[in-house]
Amino acid sequence: MQFEVIARCHTTRARVSRMTLAHGTTVLPTFMPVATQAAIKGLTSQQMESLGVTLILNNTYHLNLRPGLKVLAEAGGAHKFQGWDRNLLTDSGGFQLVSLSKFTTITEEGALFASPFTGEPTMLTPEESISIQHTIGADIIMQLDDVVSSLTTGTRVEEAMKRSVRWLDRCIVQHKKAGRQDTQNLFAIVQGGLDPNLRDQCLDAMIERQDGVAGYAIGGLSGGEEKDIFWRIIKQCADKLPEERPRYSMGIGFAEDLLVCVALGVDMADCVFPTRTARFGVALTHDGPLNLKLSKHARDFRTLDEKCPCPTCSDKTSRAMLHHIVTHETSGAHALTLHNVIFQAQVMGQAREAIIAGTFPEYLRSFFARYFGESGYPEWCVNALRSVGVDLLEGDPDGKIIPGSGVRWDYAQGS
Amino acid sequence: MTQPASFTFSLTSPTARYGPRLGKIALRRPGSTVDLQIPTPGLLTATSRGVVPHLSRDHHRLTDAIRWVNIPFETFLEHNPPVPTLQPGQNPLHTFLGFPPGKHLLSISARDPYDGREMPPNGKSHVSVYCLRGVRKLSPTDWSSYVLSCQPDVVFALSDIPFTDPPYSQKRLTKSIERSATWLSTILRSETRQNVFVQMAGGTCLPARKAFSDSLLERLDGPEADAIKPLTTLDEGVRGYTFDLVPLRQCLETQAKTSHTLSHHEIVPLIKTSLDPLSEQKIRLINSTESPHEILHYISHVGIDIFDARWAQRAADIGVALDFAFPVRSTGAQKDIGHCLYDTQYTLDFSPLADSFRGALSQGSTSPICPCAACSPVVPATRIYHGADTPVVLGEEPRKEAGTIYRPHVSRAYIHHLLHTHEMSAHALLVMHNLAVLDAFFAGVRKLISDAPERWEAEVLKFSEEYDESVTVFHQARASWREVELARGKGRLAREKEKKDAEGLATAA
Numbered sequence: 028m029q030f031e032v033i034a035r036c037h038t039t040r041a042r043v044s045r046m047t048l049a050h051g052t053t054v055l056p057t058f059m060p061v062a063t064q065a066a067i068k069g070l071t072s073q074q075m076e077s078l079g080v081t082l083i084l085n086n087t088y089h090l091n092l093r094p095g096l097k098v099l100a101e102a103g104g105a106h107k108f109q110g111w112d113r114n115l116l117t118d119s120g121g122f123q124l125v126s127l128s129k130f131t132t133i134t135e136e137g138a139l140f141a142s143p144f145t146g147e148p149t150m151l152t153p154e155e156s157i158s159i160q161h162t163i164g165a166d167i168i169m170q171l172d173d174v175v176s177s178l179t180t181g182t183r184v185e186e187a188m189k190r191s192v193r194w195l196d197r198c199i200v201q202h203k204k205a206g207r208q209d210t211q212n213l214f215a216i217v218q219g220g221l222d223p224n225l226r227d228q229c230l231d232a233m234i235e236r237q238d239g240v241a242g243y244a245i246g247g248l249s250g251g252e253e254k255d256i257f258w259r260i261i262k263q264c265a266d267k268l269p270e271e272r273p274r275y276s277m278g279i280g281f282a283e284d285l286l287v288c289v290a291l292g293v294d295m296a297d298c299v300f301p302t303r304t305a306r307f308g309v310a311l312t313h314d315g316p317l318n319l320k321l322s323k324h325a326r327d328f329r330t331l332d333e334k335c336p337c338p339t340c341s342d343k344t345s346r347a348m349l350h351h352i353v354t355h356e357t358s359g360a361h362a363l364t365l366h367n368v369i370f371q372a373q374v375m376g377q378a379r380e381a382i383i384a385g386t387f388p389e390y391l392r393s394f395f396a397r398y399f400g401e402s403g404y405p406e407w408c409v410n411a412l413r414s415v416g417v418d419l420l421e422g423d424p425d426g427k428i429i430p431g432s433g434v435r436w437d438y439a440q441g442s
Numbered sequence: 443m444t445q446p447a448s449f450t451f452s453l454t455s456p457t458a459r460y461g462p463r464l465g466k467i468a469l470r471r472p473g474s475t476v477d478l479q480i481p482t483p484g485l486l487t488a489t490s491r492g493v494v495p496h497l498s499r500d501h502h503r504l505t506d507a508i509r510w511v512n513i514p515f516e517t518f519l520e521h522n523p524p525v526p527t528l529q530p531g532q533n534p535l536h537t538f539l540g541f542p543p544g545k546h547l548l549s550i551s552a553r554d555p556y557d558g559r560e561m562p563p564n565g566k567s568h569v570s571v572y573c574l575r576g577v578r579k580l581s582p583t584d585w586s587s588y589v590l591s592c593q594p595d596v597v598f599a600l601s602d603i604p605f606t607d608p609p610y611s612q613k614r615l616t617k618s619i620e621r622s623a624t625w626l627s628t629i630l631r632s633e634t635r636q637n638v639f640v641q642m643a644g645g646t647c648l649p650a651r652k653a654f655s656d657s658l659l660e661r662l663d664g665p666e667a668d669a670i671k672p673l674t675t676l677d678e679g680v681r682g683y684t685f686d687l688v689p690l691r692q693c694l695e696t697q698a699k700t701s702h703t704l705s706h707h708e709i710v711p712l713i714k715t716s717l718d719p720l721s722e723q724k725i726r727l728i729n730s731t732e733s734p735h736e737i738l739h740y741i742s743h744v745g746i747d748i749f750d751a752r753w754a755q756r757a758a759d760i761g762v763a764l765d766f767a768f769p770v771r772s773t774g775a776q777k778d779i780g781h782c783l784y785d786t787q788y789t790l791d792f793s794p795l796a797d798s799f800r801g802a803l804s805q806g807s808t809s810p811i812c813p814c815a816a817c818s819p820v821v822p823a824t825r826i827y828h829g830a831d832t833p834v835v836l837g838e839e840p841r842k843e844a845g846t847i848y849r850p851h852v853s854r855a856y857i858h859h860l861l862h863t864h865e866m867s868a869h870a871l872l873v874m875h876n877l878a879v880l881d882a883f884f885a886g887v888r889k890l891i892s893d894a895p896e897r898w899e900a901e902v903l904k905f906s907e908e909y910d911e912s913v914t915v916f917h918q919a920r921a922s923w924r925e926v927e928l929a930r931g932k933g934r935l936a937r938e939k940e941k942k943d944a945e946g947l948a949t950a951a
């Protein structure tokens with residue numbers, strides 16, 4: 028991996044960097060759409076390429092079950108299997124194992140679970156996870172970590188953090204042994220729950236291992252914790268992680284979360300949210316989400332967003348037409364998926380341009396003003412951005428602040 | 443009032459009244475000097491709720507097989523007035539649905555010709571149509587006004603085809619042909635001259651069919667004649683004749699005259715009875731054939747010009763990649779007309795979707811190239827930039843090659859995987875492939891009629907020997923599709939139960 032910071036925000040911790048991997052260069056910060064089963068829902072690899080996406084995510088747990096490693100090996104890896112010529116990241120499979128498989132027990136050796144096919148006890152060790160990811164062949168692979176929910180408290184959190192460090196060592200050894208450092212890049216995952224102390228210990232231990240890892244992910248968040256705690260942990264990690272490594276915040280997808288994380292120094296994020304919400308008929312826009320199922324859209328001949336360059340908007344597909352097909356026809360989902368993938372990419376792309384131009388604080392203020400305008404700014408965003416020197420209320424002294432997560436929905440206006 | 447496009451159909455080969463024939467549709471829009479041309483025999487793409495199922499707009503534009511697109515209008519009757527009638531600007535229907543007027547001929551029919559569900563009876567001045575909110579009554583005058591506002595290129599006149607409980611009495615059939623003729627005259631009365639196609643009424647009763655055709659040719663007088671002036675007969679205002687097979691099959695099945703798959707032998711005489719008195723210069727269209735064999739039968743024995751592709755599109759829904767060619771290129775053991783890609787034999791099959799076609803980059807095959815986005819994916823000529831990600835910033839060489847750059851084909855193994863993981867991309871890729879295969883089939887049909895008509899019968903025979911006519915692959919596919927859907931349902935139920943239990947625990951704690 029070649030990683031080079033090319034611009035920094037003069038106020039916040041945001042930065043623009045160039046990350047070059049075996050399948051080309053991706054400019055960061057970026058959002059990674061999730062192709063769990065080796066396809067972005069309903070789209071083809073060529074469509075993703077035409078959308079200007081250069082990095083997507085596959086899930087190891089799912090690909091290991093289907094199509095399985097034999098197929099992927101014979102296909103020549105996941106890139107060839109799905110016809111994707113750009114960069115690819117796989118997770119370790121650990122998170123899905125814990126959230127999707129019933130009887131998972133974590134031992135020092137690895138994660139013990141019941142095989143979904145046979146019910147047989149099966150062990151996923153750190154070594155095994157790495158060698159599965161070697162077969163899949165993604166440009167970025169993740170260490171197996173000991174995942175606990177962000178709501179877990181007590182000694183289990185510390186145990187999981189320490190074990191994640193030990194497992195990282197085993198992953199590094201396995202990765203080196205296979206001689207894959209030139210084509211695949213191993214990322215560590217910082218754990219430690221919501222406890223700043225544990226996070227600090229984990230950061231210290233993992234930074235010591237910097238030579239063995241190409242980048243760092245911040246794990247163990249986005250599990251329903253208080254947003255005010257979430258951003259503080261992100262900030263703590265991003266502040267401490269080495270400048271010369273990309274930082275990846277796992278499971279982040281709401282626009283406000285993305286921009287706060289970018290301001291705190293995060294470079295990459297992924298989430299199923301934009302593509303999933305598209306299937307439920309919701310389009311993301313700079314004025315907030317639009318729920319196309321609502322009958323208020325039935326005779327609205329406007330596009331989703333006049334300025335959006337996505338195929339749906341540039342073809343002037345009307346909200347009325349989308350209302351007619353969403354949740355009834357798969358092409359309704361496709362139209363919104365194309366749009367939402369572009370929305371995420373635009374939010375991040377405009378952030379990059381603003382960072383380079385030295386106008387990132389202004390970009391944050393105008394984005395939040397438009398996105399949350401009437402409903403009010405989420406308090407945690409205001410706090411988080413103040414911590415890096417940006418006051419969302421600057422020039423908007425009457426701006427409303429709302430406590431809680433402040434997530435924008437378009438469900439209120441009954442259908 | 444905007445004039446509809448001019449629609450001309452010309453036969454380009456000398457032909458017998460009934461038999462294989464070549465033709466050409468030329469559509470010219472007002473103000474334009476170029477024709478949109480559709481050679482016949484050819485296909486018509488079916489839609490659902492105004493879209494080609496599974497295809498995004500960029501995908502349907504990539505698919506050159508899609509030229510004539512039919513829009514069943516009934517789903518739009520969920521709102522009154524129907525929303526497409528409110529679309530501002532030129533070519534409202536094309537605009538609303540996203541079909542470029544330069545590329546697509548759009549027709550509208552009141553009902554989905556494939557839908558044979560039992561319906562409440564039609565009335566003296568309405569057809570019962572079906573939409574998500576239930577049954578609606580559509581009157582001939584409303585139909586005319588929707589056509590005026592939507593400006594489709596072709597409109598199917600309303601007709602009184604019963605979907606109650608066959609068989610139908612003599613009295614019902616008489617009513618059917620009278621109403622159908624009256625409703626046809628209503629649309630012909632329109633302020634602007636539309637391109638009207640008429641459903642040939644009369645059911646499975648030969649005298650009734652003949653009577654309907656005769657009524658089209660009858661010289662009208664009195665107020666009836668005044669209504670359609672300057673036309674003197676209904677037929678003068680008709681551009682083409684349509685035959686929907688679904689209601690005919692339903693009647694034949696209740697009369698126990700025939701089994702479903704062999705119904706075309708019974709239907710040919712019905713169609714010919716309708717066509718006998720009429721001009722052979724007009725276009726003939728059939729909806730709801732179900733196999734290439736059936737299509738060849740109607741070309742051979744009637745000379746049908748346009749066939750809907752619904753069966754090939756539906757095959758994509760159930761995981762079938764079509765694989766057949768006409769004329770047959772290689773002979774051997776009898777084959778299926780496609781591959782049910784749910785089948786585990788495709789788990790490790792990395793070949794292109796069909797044996798009779800190759801991908802643009804496939805090696806070691808001399809078959810013609812399938813142009814679809816699955817067999818011959820094309821590197822997008824441009825991509826969207828989002829900020830500081832142009833090739834300059836990325837340090838990428840700008841693209842040098844001017845022409846099309848292909849990518850390797852999508853493999854059967856990949857589609858197999860997508861089908862088993864319920865990924866919608868499988869269906870998008872299969873729809874584009876199946877339409878391309880069917881389009882190539884029609885191109886083969888046209889070439890043979892044009893170059894070697896004397897070989898027609900022998901080639902049709904060879905085709906029926908080469909490919910399984912009972913289309914068992916569709917039956918297999920339907921079963922596999924159901925199995926996988928059911929397994930998914932089970933998984934989902936288990937997950938939901940788990941979630942409920944967990945929530946129960948949470949409340950208890």
Ligand SMILES: [Zn+2]
Pocket residue numbers: 331332335336337338339340341365366367369
């Ligand atoms: Zn858009």
Ligand SMILES: [Zn+2]
Pocket residue numbers: 795799812813814815816817818874875876878
């Ligand atoms: Zn193909």
